Amino acid sequence: MNVEIVDGLRKLGLTEYEARSYTALVGLGEATAREVHETSGVPRTRVYDILKDLTEKGFAEFVQGSPTYYRAIEPERVIERLKDELLEAADRSADELKNLSLDSPGSTPVWCVRNEWGIKNRVKDIMKRADGELLIFCRSPDFLRVHRSDLLSEVKRECNLAIIVDKMAKFEEFGFDLQEIGGGFEEIYKDVMVDGVNYSLECMMIADGKESIVITRIGEERMAVVVKLPVVSALQKGVLEHLVKGGLSGKNSHPRPPTSY
Amino acid sequence: MNVEIVDGLRKLGLTEYEARSYTALVGLGEATAREVHETSGVPRTRVYDILKDLTEKGFAEFVQGSPTYYRAIEPERVIERLKDELLEAADRSADELKNLSLDSPGSTPVWCVRNEWGIKNRVKDIMKRADGELLIFCRSPDFLRVHRSDLLSEVKRECNLAIIVDKMAKFEEFGFDLQEIGGGFEEIYKDVMVDGVNYSLECMMIADGKESIVITRIGEERMAVVVKLPVVSALQKGVLEHLVKGGLSGKNSHPRPPTSY
DNA sequence: TTCATTGTAACTCAATTAGTTACAACAAAC
DNA sequence: GTTTGTTGTAACTAATTGAGTTACAATGAA
Structure with a gap:
């Protein structure tokens, strides 16, 4: 049968x-x-x-x-x-x-998405909405592979796209113009184990310094945190740019890791 | 809610x-x-x-x-x-x-359909398939009303369409060219009660004397009997034509009622 | 008469989902 | 500090549905 x-x-x-x-x-x-x-x-x-x-x-x-x-x-x-x-x-x-739903934007600026399909949608969303600048910090080649076509089709032509990766070597296969993050900052984005569960930052995207998405792997699950709070996103952006440029002039004035939520 | x-x-x-x-x-x-x-x-x-x-x-x-x-x-x-x-x-x-299904025609020439949607489909089917002649004997204005547009769209132009009704008066509203059945034959097609259940012939259609459908109301339900046996359909056709023309020259040589199955 | 097949009716069992109960953790109110 | 109410978890019962079984009457051929 x-x-x-x-x-x-x-x-x-x-x-x-x-x-x-x-x-x-x-x-x-x-x-x-x-x-x-x-x-x-x-x-x-x-x-x-x-x-x-x-x-x-x-x-x-x-x-x-x-x-x-x-x-x-x-x-x-x-x-x-x-x-x-x-x-x-x-x-x-x-x-x-549709009639039922109020299209008021809602006041809460941060939301979690736990479903694969939902995450994919959110990623596309932010790509679509980026106007002038889309910053991507990515640690997972898989992620880029999955969203490669979206990157090409959804991101506006005039939008300035910067993709930063942790280790250039992992991303050789891609035709994108990538930048490697400065050394010595693994502390900030490296995997953490808490209670036997592995927290791993997979990717982080910031659009126009006012909207961002952070995708983490928690154990076997993936989760996206979407933030539409300019302050936070701008901060994340600032941090990221610092890291790329090569550091915060030494010291241990570490900023809060961008994954904090 | x-x-x-x-x-x-x-x-x-x-x-x-x-x-x-x-x-x-x-x-x-x-x-x-x-x-x-x-x-x-x-x-x-x-x-x-x-x-x-x-x-x-x-x-x-x-x-x-x-x-x-x-x-x-x-x-x-x-x-x-x-x-x-x-x-x-x-x-x-x-x-x-589709792969599974064998398109062998199958040997059984008579089938019953008990579902409204199924009946509608069968009716359309026979209309579509009629090549030279489509004979309809109808007792239910509702039936004609429901299938009026099908009659116009599905029946081939070159197909000769004859609609016979039991009482002209019931069908005044229709623009079709109708014929009334000869008098004295109600015996053959009238409603019957068996065990408190009412059997009522609603409509009968014969295509090219070789394929026919009989729609009856049994109690509250409707049922269609589809026959693709030329002998039977030709017989039904013969009977029907006799009835219309005005009788079987008296006598009580009643043919089998067309609803027999 | 025997036997297998057809068909009906009524069951049991398992899985899912609806709806309930008990309670721990916490925070605000008195 | 105690009370009160809210949040959240866990585990339960009850109802429903669909899967699978059993018993048996009716039919029909050997």
Whole structure:
């Protein structure tokens, strides 16, 4: 029994038995309950219910008899219909939610995002919004790899893009114009272990000195902290620029690490 | 709490608590767990789990604190993503099912369809497939009303269309060229009660004398019987034509009623 | 009459989600 | 310092749904 199909159909709202019976029917052409049971693995005594409800839902047709025969409605049609129904529900919900939502910007200037998709979106966002200058400090080649195309497509032409990395060697493969951070500052951005969990700064982006995103790896998870507070972002920017230029004239007047939140 | 939205989101795969919390978040802008609880009706002690899993699924972001604040990711984005995921699943399943399905015509020439959508499809089908002649005997103005546009769009230009009705009076509103059936034949097509269930012939269509569909109302349900057996359909056609022309020259040599199956 | 097959009905079991209870940590109010 | 209320966690119960089973009547062929 094809797991892919069954999973797909379940996402579209069928139960496992329904999905398996329907798939079996499609493969069999015309079939009795018994045959559906044999090829789908659905318990024979349940196939009857399931086939009945497939016909009631418009997924199959039948001829009464002994045994009764069943046949699947063409999958293209069935799936087209399911798609339409779902899309309609989606659009209606989207509309109503849009009405509901107040587009007031909200007062809290810092937010955490824990989901991969959400992080990707935020990264794109900040790239898109950068007007004059986008500063990137990156320690993860993977990160650059993933967002390489975004960097090329989302960042405005006139926007000045500076990418700073911790070790040039790790980033050889990239065609971007990179700068290496000054030495002796690993203290500030290096990995830390707290309670057996590893905190690792992956990337930090600052747009126009007023909006920034910091992406850290916490254990196995990734998290992004988005800050839209000019003061903080400008500070982060200042620090970063210092570091690149080669230091804060010695001393141990270390600034707060940019990852603090 | 907006039921529409919640239902829509559930169709897209959220649980009720998730849907309600997310909707509340969208409406609130920035909110604490407590506020979400108050506007969504989700038990306060559960809101914490739910909000956590909303952030993990990429539906919300948060700022740690006491209290922690949450905020919804823009609904357009979220729903767009859900839509994409569903469409992908749908397309993949459709593809694989298409591969699976054997396009052998199958040997059974008669099938029953019990679902409204399925019936509509079959009706369209037969209209589309009629080449030279489409005979329709209709007792239900509703039926004609529903399929009026299909009749105009699906039936081929060169196809000869004949619509026969039981009582002309019921069908006055239609612009079609109708014929009334000869009198004295109600016996053949009239409603029947069996075991307290009403069987009522709604419509019968015969395409090119070799394919036919009979739509009956059984109690509250509707059912279509599709026959692709030339003998039967030709017979049905013969009967129908007789009836229209004004009778079988008396006698009680009644043919089998066309609804027999 | 026997036997296997078809079909119905009613079950049990497991998983998920809805809804509840208890309580620790903390902070503000008295 | 004690009280009170809020925040947050954990673990529970209850309801629902869908998966899987059992028993058995009806049919039909051997």
